[in-house]
Amino acid sequence: MDGTRTFLIGGEQVAVIDPGPDEEDHIRALSHALEPAREIRILLTHRHTDHAGGAVSLARATGALLFGPVSCRPPGDSGVPFQVLVEGDEIPTDEGVVTALEIPGHAKDHLAFFWEPAGALFVGDLMLGKGDTTWVGEYLGCVGDYLDSLDKVESFGAKVLYPGHGPPSVEPASRVALFRRHRLRRVEQVRSARLENPGAGAGELAALIYGGEIPDKLVRAAVASVEATLFHLDSQRD
Numbered sequence: 022m023d024g025t026r027t028f029l030i031g032g033e034q035v036a037v038i039d040p041g042p043d044e045e046d047h048i049r050a051l052s053h054a055l056e057p058a059r060e061i062r063i064l065l066t067h068r069h070t071d072h073a074g075g076a077v078s079l080a081r082a083t084g085a086l087l088f089g090p091v092s093c094r095p096p097g098d099s100g101v102p103f104q105v106l107v108e109g110d111e112i113p114t115d116e117g118v119v120t121a122l123e124i125p126g127h128a129k130d131h132l133a134f135f136w137e138p139a140g141a142l143f144v145g146d147l148m149l150g151k152g153d154t155t156w157v158g159e160y161l162g163c164v165g166d167y168l169d170s171l172d173k174v175e176s177f178g179a180k181v182l183y184p185g186h187g188p189p190s191v192e193p194a195s196r197v198a199l200f201r202r203h204r205l206r207r208v209e210q211v212r213s214a215r216l217e218n219p220g221a222g223a224g225e226l227a228a229l230i231y232g233g234e235i236p237d238k239l240v241r242a243a244v245a246s247v248e249a250t251l252f253h254l255d256s257q258r259d
């Protein structure tokens with residue numbers, strides 16, 4: 022996969038979106054880029070380590086303040102102050118305001134950030150810059166949340182989407198449509214596999230759907246995704 026993209030907005034009053042993994046060289050390069058800044062805020066889209074792992078190290082190296090969804094709160098002994106962000110919270114930069122937007126699905130308390138002057142929406146792992154899918158299987162209810170978040174991003178009307186991996190897109194609506202189509206196709210696959218194989222568990226259904234192609238290390242993720250999709254199908258019946 023493409024490495025995580027870190028975005029810097031502003032010159033002196035800066036927002037850093039997703040510092041990325043906790044790797045010494047990477048944190049050093051970021052700290053260097055931030056040397057001219059006098060006020061730094063680190064904004065996290067979600068807690069996965071490839072996005073948030075380096076947050077505490079970067080905050081310690083630069084004196085930055087840390088902001089993000091509640092699951093990103095660092096351990097109490099980290100010594101880094103943390104502020105929870107929710108829908109509509111605004112973060113100032115000297116290049117304009119950045120606004121938090123809740124887009125659960127890939128992670129339960131995933132945030133996007135809208136930078137108004139550029140019409141840019143930073144969507145973390147809701148959508149990737151390449152392909153048409155991202156992992157959706159972290160918790161029961163994630164598939165419904167994910168589809169709702171795609172609708173929310175589409176109706177938001179941003180000019181450009183910046184995913185956490187891969188290139189940006191200046192056609193947000195068609196990008197959203199692609200990811201929605203993939204997810205709905207997967208939901209339909211799980212629905213018909215279950216119909217054809219009554220009594221089969223999530224593990225058997227995952228093997229049927231993904232064939233023998235799942236590398237061992239991805240089996241758990243595939244089964245979790247099928248379990249979340251089964252939950253989605255059941256919750257739609259009510």
Ligand SMILES: [Zn+2]
Nearest residue numbers: 067069127146
């Ligand atoms: Zn992620």
